[in-house]
């Protein structure tokens with residue numbers, strides 16, 4: 001332990017602690033900008049490049065960045081001397097001098113950490129650098145992400161996310177001084193790079209440099225068209241975070257209010273992606289049981305483990321990074337795409353709607369879902385995908401008093417879902433849902449307890465063995481693409497842990513931490529509270545196993561026959577390409 005003094009208050013901390021962490025311990029807020037530290041997911045950016053966190057250390061001539069300076073015994077720190085305040089103002093003014101001033105119409109307005117600092121510091125005019133030229137870059141727009149590098153402040157958070165956490169390596173800092181910017185290799189468009197569209201760079205960008213490709217007005221136009229039947233589906237993780245956009249505490253479940261708001265917005269049918277998640281379990285579960293049985297019978301053509309395939313950034317990642325393993329993921333489409341396919345076939349037929357006049361909108365916690373919806377093999381079965389944040393903007397634009405809405409239920413038949421499908425929204429949930437169904441199919445017995453605590457948690461890579469009859473089903477789980485890579489390399493090396501099934505979600509925390517969710521501003525507690533909300537909704541559901549969803553049963557009885565039938569293959573499965 002070491003004793004240090006910060007603004008006249010003494011605090012004991014262990015060696016290796018930074019001044020920033022020590023200050024936090026006694027409630028002294030030091031402003032930060034480039035710094036990012038989400039302990040549980042190992043997202044740490046310690047570039048110390050912005051210098052907004054500088055403090056005065058007694059006996060040192062230069063100011064020290066609090067985020068990157070370890071404490072020493074007896075250290076005396078001043079976080080608010082005139083020298084410190086001047087230096088911070090200078091840093092901020094220099095950043096602002098090379099930053100566009102279009103805050104009012106910026107996507108990040110209200111959520112921008114640079115804007116917040118300008119407000120906190122009361123910046124009213126620029127006294128330094130005000131006449132200098134501004135660096136400009138070409139705008140890069142992919143299906144999911146907009147890069148407006150004029151707004152980049154070189155904090156390097158996106159680089160840390162993309163390279164260290166996700167291990168994708170699409171972004172890196174290039175050039176020096178005034179021309180310094182974060183870019184792709186050879187400055188190609190993001191769409192032509194190794195980018196997976198996971199959106200984690202957007203999730204941590206403190207300014208408007210990285211944002212999502214928005215489709216709000218496209219949705220409004222479809223809703224205003226009397227010739228269109230507009231159907232909406234909402235992903236599991238949206239209900240666990242949307243409330244944050246309306247000032248509610250993280251972890252507040254707003255399923256009923258969300259449904260009411262969507263109905264008020266004018267959607268003709270308010271459905272749930274969760275219904276399609278139940279269908280995914282029917283298909284993927286059947287595939288798992290089929291592969292296991294054939295494997296146990298010694299079929300040499302069968303490969304294990306089976307990999308979940310519902311996360312589009314993960315699909316993109318394995319297609320480009322592990323092209324030799326394309327035969328092991330499940331061929332089941334993601335729930336988003338299954339929903340689109342089901343809505344435009346089974347449901348359209350049932351309701352006598354011409355699918356050409358049907359518009360399927362998805363509300364997703366994810367930016368990669370925008371890219372997934374645009375993949376040519378899916379023929380726009382999902383027309384428009386918007387994020388949780390975009391839905392919040394749409395609700396505010398339409399003057400709907402979200403906080404005071406009465407709770408409403410989803411429409412039938414594609415709105416009914418089970419607890420199994422809800423937990424898709426957090427890491428470990430897809431595989432737990434699959435196990436609930438596979439267990440009963442394989443053993444023919446009813447599960448006593450549907451909660452598989454051993455599959456839950458926040459560790460980046462987890463494994464567990466679940467007893468299914470005489471079989472020990474070995475399960476691997478990874479969230480974050482960097483962790484996924486480690487697990488996949490293990491499989492490539494011969495599957496030493498004998499995994500039968502692996503779940504992978506590209507974003508830390510799973511979909512609750514998706515790139516389209518309300519910004520968490522580096523607070524990992526928020527992710528945990530969203531996760532708790534997901535399990536709460538599961539517990540509250542009357543039915544908690546996908547194969548017991550009555551509307552799923554009806555759909556199979558009247559339309560698909562059984563899982564993996566010819567028709568199911570045609571509409572609910574896909575293939576992968578390197």
Ligand code: HC0
Nearest residue numbers: 235236237310335336366424511
């Ligand atoms: Fe997810 Fe999904 S669970 S990927 O995390 O599988 O985006 O929430 O909608 O499709 O259901 C995201 C969330 C989904 C899909 C589902 C899956």
Ligand code: SF4
Nearest residue numbers: 162195196198199201
């Ligand atoms: Fe990297 Fe994901 Fe951002 Fe693409 S979306 S640049 S993969 S962090």
